[in-house]
Amino acid sequence: MATSTLTGQVQEGGQARERRMAQNLYSPRVRLGNWNEDIYLEEELMKDFLEKREKGQLLIQRNRRLKENLLRPMQLSISEDGYVHCGDKVMLVNSDYPETEAHLVLGGDLSLCMTPDEIQAHLSDELEVPCGLSAAQTKIPVGRNTFIILSEDRNAMGQVLRYGQNFCLAITGGFEGKMLYLSSDHRTLLKSSKRSWLQEVYLTDEVSYLNCWQAAFLDPQLRLEYEGYPIPANAKVIINHCHTNRGLAAHRHLFLSTYFGKEAEVAGPHPLSSGPSGKQDRRGSCLVSGENGAGDHLSLAELGMGRAEVRLGGA
Secondary structure, three states, rough: HHHHHHHHHHHHHHHHHHHHHHHHOOOOOOOOOHHEEEEEEEHHHHHHHHHHHHHHOHHHHHHHHHHHHOOOOOOOOOOOEEEEEEEEEEOOOOOOOOOHHHHHHOOOEEEEEOOOOHHHHHHOOHHHHHHHHHHOOOOOEEEEEEEEEEOOOOOOOOOOOOOOOOOOEOOOOOOOOOOOOEEEEEEEEOOOOOOOOOEEEEOOOOOHHHHHHEEEEOOOOOOOOOOOOEEEEEEEEEEEEEEOOOOEEEEEEEEEEEEEEEEEEEEEEEEOOOOOOOHHHHEEEEEOOOOOOOOOOOOOOHHOOOOOOOOOOEE
16 A cells, blocks of 8 residues: 555656656747748748739739729810810710619719729739720729720821711720720620620720721711711710620619729610610710810810710610
8 A cells, every 4th residue: 555655656756847847848939840841931921022022013012003004194185176086085974864763873974984803903914805894983084984086097196077987996094005995796695794794895905897986966867967977076976886786885773893893884785776866865975075165275174074075875
């Protein structure tokens, strides 16, 4: 009995010594686990971070550059004779109109804007092609909503734009050496607008017949009579795609969650019709130039809503 008691005391004493040794051995300065590998990993991560920061490849840096270009202030063109010309810098705006269910639509004046995909924009410094479009509640001319009217052959700069004449709408998005063209094509099972599944409208750098558009007189009863006449500023027109005979339209009731917030979908659903003009007013577009009756030519950006605008039609 005494022997067993002595043996137990010896064992307890040995365990106490081991605990004291462990406490002395594993002090706060002792490193446990794969500490050497962790240090090298942290050094590699820091080196990779500094290298990307030096090259401007961090997501925050790309995000800032993209916003600086797309939101860069732009100067719209000046109309000296009251007409719209090839080479003019304009905004495409869908005017607000009363709605019976205003809470279900995106109200206010909507301007056509380029809307790059957020994920693709973070992966590359270049604009994605094709690039999406949307209609946003903005009246300020910036890189993402300022378009340039070009002739079909891109050479007739300064020429007066006429009803029924083919023209192109190009945009730089605030980037230098980059030109994208407003385009559209027939709807297919694999290619259509995101929300309405109608004919898609997009921006591309390819020059083709899909870039061509026409401006038609708003009143269908007088449309043929006005073919070939110059398009005056502040006159409502219909912007129609030449290849598909579909009118450009902003769907205020179809919302898109874009890089810049909630915006409306833009598509080409409406064929050019010769019916009553009552329904055409919503889809009518307006080419507005900066001029006044006294002959003092103002910058279009100084005229509030009196800018050079091509107003999209709502669905």
